[in-house]
Amino acid sequence: MFRARRQAGGSSRLRSRDLADEALAGLLQRPGRSVLTMLGTVLGIGGFVAIVGLSQTANGQIGTAFSRLDATEVTVTDSAAAAAKTPTLDFPANADARAGRINGVVAAGVWWTVALKHGSVSARPPGTPSAGLRLTVTAATPDALAASGAALRSGVLFNRFHQDRAQNVAVVAAPAAAQLGLASLADQPAIFIGGQPFTVVGILSGNQRLPQLNLGVIVPERTALRIWGPPSHGNAAHMIIRTRLGAAPVVASQVPVALRPDDPAALTATTPVSGSSLQRTVTSSLNTLLLALAGIALIVGMIGIANTTLVAVLERKSEIGLRRALGARPVHISAQFLAESTALGLFGGLTGASLGVVTVLVVTVLHHWTAVLAPGLVLAAPAAGAVIGLLAGLYPGLRASAVEPAEALR
Secondary structure (H helix, E strand, O other): OOOOEEOOOOOEEOOHHHHHHHHHHHHHHOHHHHHHHHHHHHHHHHHHHHHHHHHHHHHHHHHHHHHHOHHHEEEEEEHHHHHOOOOOOOOOOOHHHHHHOOOOEEEEEEEEEOOOOOOOEEOOOOOOOOOOEOOOEEEEOHHHHHHHOEEEEEEOOOOHHHHHOOOOEEEEEHHHHHHHOOOOOOOOOEEEEOOEEEEEEEEEEEEOOOHHHHOOEEEEHHHHHHHHOOOOOOOOOEEEEEEOOOOHHHHHHHHHHHHOOOOHHHEEEEOOOOHHHHHHHHHHHHHHHHHHHHHHHHHHHHHHHHHHHHHHHHHOHHHHHHHHHOOOOHHHHHHHHHHHHHHHHHHHHHHHHHHHHHHHHHHHHHHOOOOOOOHHHHHHHHHHHHHHHHHHOHHHHHHHHOOOHHHHHO
């Protein structure tokens, strides 16, 4: 029932409480339709809150990982060898020991990729009718494995004894071991690299700092030098250095001189990019895509509210005519439908924000993360839903206010 109040001049007014009651009654007349209409807003607001919350949480996890790994890592590249046309190695024979004497260094070792023909790794001896595998073969010192954080699944890593005597031993990454059919090391299995036999002493489960070691075979550096010679052109040697937290920049400035006091320019030391740059690089593209999808859902929700409100105007023409005949002004009719659409957006925003927060909490609990979510975002989400509902109700409200009482009642 329309609640109009006559003012002194004979005009009617509509109180805010009456407007809220009328809007709520209009929504409850068709609860199923109201719920379906709110669905687009719920998905849009919920997706926006969840995306931003998960992005902030992921940024926190990236920052933690950067502090643990990248902030304690220095890479030294044999830049002179990279520019040379003949195979060469500018790291001294005792490079690991020299780098290890620098204050702040935990472990340091040299490695490079061995240039071999494709299909040069096999579990069967040469001459056997079987195709070799295209696996990456890496030459590394024992300290390089220690500095890179190599983790064993079974067996052992080759050590200084194997390195000094240039023995034919190898450590195989778990995926490569599966391809080679190495299920167990109990019988000391052998593989053939470029026709040379190597005893497999260990199988890696993973490597944190050198991902390229996770898919191939690693042999001692001096063994590679004895069989294949120095690194070829295009496969320059590198040194990986693990430092104490905060020591990486100082170590990077000192290590070229410590390794090659006669020619420091032959080696180039670098530290990883800053954590903030890494976070922006990792999340910017993904956030743009996901936020675009959330924006599309909000637009769909706005269209849904506008459509439903417009249908309600057409269905309730006789009611609008009766209200006008009882004294309601056009602005009162328009305000009523605007209030209904705003309420739809507000309830959709409240529901979407709640679902977004729950989604963030569930994901963080499953991954054992620390949830990071700005309170202002959660509080602003229902208000955003109300604004969407208000905008969606502008045209239907204008249509409703333009209905003539005589025509509607006829």
